[in-house]
Amino acid sequence: KSHASILIWSLGNESYAGTVFAQMADYVRKADPTRVQHYEGVTHNRKFDDATQIESRMYAPAKEIEEYLTKKPAKPFISVEYAHAMGNSVGDLAAYTALEKYQHYQGGFIWDWIDQGLEKEGHLLYGGDFDDRPTDYEFCGNGLVFADRTTSPKLANVKALYSNLKLEVKDGQLFLKNDNLFTNSSAYYFLTSLLVDGKLTYQSQPLTFGLEPGESGTFVLPWPEVEDEKGEIVYQVTAHLKEDLPWADEGFTVAEAEEAVTKLPEFYPAGRPELVDSDFNLGLKGNGFRILFSKAKGWPVSIKYAGREYLKRLPEFTFWRALTDNDRGAGYGYDLAKWENAGKYARLQDISYEIKENSVLVKTAFTLPVALKGDLTITYEVDSLGKIAVTANFPGAVENGLLPAFGLNFALPKELSDYRYYGLGPNESYADRLEGSYLGIYQGAVEKNFTPYLRPQEAGNRSKVRYYQLFDEESGLEFTANGADLNLSALPYSAAQIEAADHAFELSNNYTWVRALAAQMGVGGDDSWGQKVHPEFCLDAQEA
Structure with missing residues (x-):
């Protein structure tokens, strides 16, 4: 009672309501009339509403809070816990800070400040790693700051909005x-x-x-x-x-x-390359480059510039991301599971080419192992400088619901370990977590793009990318937006590797993995045990 930093007395935490709390409220009012008291539990039993002078709720959706604020409330509102910051989270925090326009909204307290991971032999561990049962596993990883006290990308978003x-x-x-x-x-x-x-x-x-x-x-x-x-x-x-x-x-x-x-870059072909049409492959070549398309696979199987091979594996469509903690809590692993391998097992239907005045078009059409209205197509326009303009078109279908992401995966030499890009940065960003990221040219090491969440999950996405360069001391590649900006990540690990790992130290680096996306759904963050990503930040497979 002698600590001047105390602003509000709390009667307890997550314990429903009853006569004991009413008695405590009476005591606090008499013992310290200078401070207000709150208790979230009365929202579950309004009979004891007088026990709190504040309307304080946990993880209430912003829309429900606004409904309260617009009905001439008798008490100020405080989100005693909100914006559960577990893993890759804190999406659409702006929906809450926008409520500051109402006089009765007094803000809230993000849960939590610091991850509760424990260090052992140089690794951060969590529930279950000590043979503790039962356990909530990584549920202790809900901080804006990592357990080693380094800051997470979520904190830049909070700083901007706060x-x-x-x-x-x-x-x-x-x-x-x-x-x-x-x-x-x-x-x-x-x-x-x-x-x-x-x-x-x-x-x-x-x-x-x-x-x-x-x-x-x-x-x-x-x-x-x-x-x-x-x-x-x-x-x-x-x-x-x-x-x-x-x-x-x-x-x-x-x-x-x-x-x-905004003035986004556009592709203008600089002349027609030489075309070689064989029984099994299509070859395109020019000064300093060779590109080879497999007629059996429908993908480029070799991309060489100045004699250096840049493709380590076949590219793939991607409709998936390594599940975030919020994804798991919202049940997206079950709801969206059909997309995990849809791109990996896409079946080629047709491959053809068209010779144009200043370029060559290679056209492919695929069918996915999910019901679709028509084929998924991808077109490559190659010019005499070796530039490749890629256009992927997914028509979607009503029955396919939500889509985690849409784009292409590339496995590149792991020696391309440095990056430079023009887009939002310097931290990772997502459709519902753009605040705190600003346009600029940013550079660094690819390995640093993998955000060390307590349990590995989707990480490293950069939004509104105009161009993204990957290189080593000798040479490199550049991915450039063509009339529309990109979401792009360059990581030491694939989404499949990240999805399969329980800890970062289990991951191995064989390639530099690039995910060039037209879009990716938001990360969500109202809570981590059921709340979905807000609809305006979801991708509808009917309109992909």
């Missing part, structure tokens, strides 16, 4: 809201940056905007003139601390926003 400075860049202007309770926005300095195709071409001197707590304002920003034809233009604004604080140093970025004048 920031007390709300920034929006639109038509070159800054819309700023100061949600601090006591601090003027002049305590921060702001930088404006202009990027062209991801490269920084301009940065302003520090700017100051003075808004009192709770105030909003619009500010005209100093931007240089840029010709549209120079490439994709991105206007970015960042807010930074002016001085050292106990929790961060001067210059720390507290908020960021951007506006992109």
